[in-house]
Amino acid sequence: MGHYDCPCMEKCPLQHAMLLIGGKWKVQILCAVCNAGSIRYNALRGKLDGVSNTVLSSALKELERDGLIQRQEFLEVPVRVEYRPTERCRTLLPILEALSDWAEEDMK
Amino acid sequence: MGHYDCPCMEKCPLQHAMLLIGGKWKVQILCAVCNAGSIRYNALRGKLDGVSNTVLSSALKELERDGLIQRQEFLEVPVRVEYRPTERCRTLLPILEALSDWAEEDMK
DNA sequence: CCGTATCCTTCACGATACTG
DNA sequence: CAGTATCGTGAAGGATACGG
Numbered sequence: 001m002g003h004y005d006c007p008c009m010e011k012c013p014l015q016h017a018m019l020l021i022g023g024k025w026k027v028q029i030l031c032a033v034c035n036a037g038s039i040r041y042n043a044l045r046g047k048l049d050g051v052s053n054t055v056l057s058s059a060l061k062e063l064e065r066d067g068l069i070q071r072q073e074f075l076e077v078p079v080r081v082e083y084r085p086t087e088r089c090r091t092l093l094p095i096l097e098a099l100s101d102w103a104e105e106d107m108k
Numbered sequence: 109m110g111h112y113d114c115p116c117m118e119k120c121p122l123q124h125a126m127l128l129i130g131g132k133w134k135v136q137i138l139c140a141v142c143n144a145g146s147i148r149y150n151a152l153r154g155k156l157d158g159v160s161n162t163v164l165s166s167a168l169k170e171l172e173r174d175g176l177i178q179r180q181e182f183l184e185v186p187v188r189v190e191y192r193p194t195e196r197c198r199t200l201l202p203i204l205e206a207l208s209d210w211a212e213e214d215m216k
Numbered sequence: 217c218c219g220t221a222t223c224c225t226t227c228a229c230g231a232t233a234c235t236g
Numbered sequence: 237c238a239g240t241a242t243c244g245t246g247a248a249g250g251a252t253a254c255g256g
Contacts, residue, residue, distance in 0.1 A: 011215065016215060017208065021126075027122045028123065091210060095206045100121045101121070102125065106121075106124065106174075107119065
């Protein structure tokens with residue numbers, strides 16, 4: 001009995017993963033944050049073409065709540081905020097990379 | 109330049125993958141079909157607790173269109189329909205398994 | 217048995233304006 | 237600079253009944 005039986009289980013880990021990274025801008029945000037190592041709010045918004053403040057900030061909150069990114073606020077004037085990937089996010093990256101490679105086959 | 113730059117790219121493969129498997133019942137359907145090897149419509153619906161006909165059938169159509177499952181109709185009376193994973197789906201499975209294992213850490 | 221047709225609801229996503 | 241507040245919309249998801 002492996003994870004392939006997850007549909008029969010009470011709580012499916014795969015479904016849980018999709019909740020974490022399934023939101024519309026989630027994977028783009030994770031890619032951008034990981035790629036940058038550390039990135040500020042407006043810089044991030046610039047990389048994600050077309051995302052609005054409401055959507056970006058709520059996605060960031062969720063990702064932080066779910067332990068994928070870390071928010072650090074520097075008490076300067078004006079305030080500076082940086083987002084970083086957590087260790088948990090870094091363990092996720094190779095999987096996303098595999099998924100990306102898999103999907104790339106389709107797009108050729 | 110790896111896939112980590114995907115937010116800057118015109119078309120992000122990772123985003124494409126999420127479109128394929130990001131729908132609400134998508135991964136459960138894939139798990140159930142792969143686990144069964146071959147499964148009929150009503151049996152599948154039975155495994156997915158709470159899914160309605162409208163939702164299940166539209167998800168199945170999308171998965172078939174996207175080359176992840178295969179639909180086979182047997183011209184019997186009453187009609188019998190079986191769903192099978194494609195080869196493309198089987199190459200995806202290890203990735204989903206990795207993702208599932210990753211998510212399981214969170215749930216402990 | 218395997219779905220479609222129809223109608224309904226919800227909420228994720230988004231545009232815009234404004235604030236500590 | 238880094239967000240909130242507010243309001244709006246459409247598409248995804250869903251319940252129910254019916255059809256080939």
